[in-house]
Amino acid sequence: GENVEQHPSTLSVQEGDSAVIKCTYSDSASNYFPWYKQELGKRPQLIIDIRSNVGEKKDQRIAVTLNKTAKHFSLHITETQPEDSAVYFCAASPQGSGNTGKLIFGQGTTLQVKP
Amino acid sequence: DAGVIQSPRHEVTEMGQEVTLRCKPISGHNSLFWYRQTMMRGLELLIYFNNNVPIDDSGMPEDRFSAKMPNASFSTLKIQPSEPRDSAVYFCASSFTSGNTIYFGEGSWLTVV
Numbered sequence: 001g002e003n004v005e006q007h008p009s010t011l012s013v014q015e016g017d018s019a020v021i022k023c024t025y026s027d028s029a030s031n032y033f034p035w036y037k038q039e040l041g042k043r044p045q046l047i048i049d050i051r052s053n054v055g056e057k058k059d060q061r062i063a064v065t066l067n068k069t070a071k072h073f074s075l076h077i078t079e080t081q082p083e084d085s086a087v088y089f090c091a092a093s094p095q096g097s098g099n100t101g102k103l104i105f106g107q108g109t110t111l112q113v114k115p
Numbered sequence: 116d117a118g119v120i121q122s123p124r125h126e127v128t129e130m131g132q133e134v135t136l137r138c139k140p141i142s143g144h145n146s147l148f149w150y151r152q153t154m155m156r157g158l159e160l161l162i163y164f165n166n167n168v169p170i171d172d173s174g175m176p177e178d179r180f181s182a183k184m185p186n187a188s189f190s191t192l193k194i195q196p197s198e199p200r201d202s203a204v205y206f207c208a209s210s211f212t213s214g215n216t217i218y219f220g221e222g223s224w225l226t227v228v
Contacts (some may be wrong), residue, residue, distance in 0.1 A: 001173075003190070008185050010184060034215070034216065034217075041223055042217040042221075043206065043220060043221050044158070044206070045219070046216055046217075046218075049215075049216065069135045083128045085170055089157075089158060093215060102146075102148070102160065102163055102171065103148075103160070104160065104168075105150075105160075106157075108157055
């Protein structure tokens with residue numbers, strides 16, 4: 001089945017710096033790659049997603065890139081702020097899930113933005 | 116819409132007791148997912164339903180775990196008998212078939228002592 005690997009597990013940056021989180025997936029047929037942010041004690045919430053027919057997508061300070069050949073995708077956060085501190089999860093929608101929306105998640109990255 | 120609604124939000128129970136977690140998906144969504152979150156194993160997909168039918172339960176850890184979806188607006192995850200290692204946050208999530216975006220509930224924080 002699909003396997004999603006996420007790195008790093010923890011990331012500490014200074015406010016204003018950029019943060020990059022990387023994920024690799026195993027199922028080349030996966031076609032949907034969302035990123036979720038989970039604040040302490042809260043539910044995971046979608047922040048950005050990308051589909052396999054697109055190489056890059058931006059939304060203000062966050063962007064996601066996808067390299068289908070290499071089977072990896074990355075989250076980029078620019079001009080980080082303390083409120084960006086959270087756990088970030090990548091996910092992939094594997095082959096066979098059809099349109100059911102099944103997602104397999106990476107292990108998560110704890111991002112700390114120091115003021 | 117109120118979003119995905121889960122109950123109870125918190126439960127503390129003794130080992131051996133039966134635990135039932137409940138979920139109401141977002142109205143109109145036809146896929147429902149049960150995830151378990153722990154520090155050690157992250158977010159694990161336990162089971163998911165599409166149009167009330169269980170599609171994949173390969174993530175259900177043991178026979179002690181069972182899940183049902185009797186109708187489009189309600190699902191349960193049951194653990195019987197519960198064990199301390201079942202302590203985790205259990206998230207229910209739902210999505211609309213062609214939309215892919217999964218929306219999570221607030222989670223049910225389970226502690227088995």
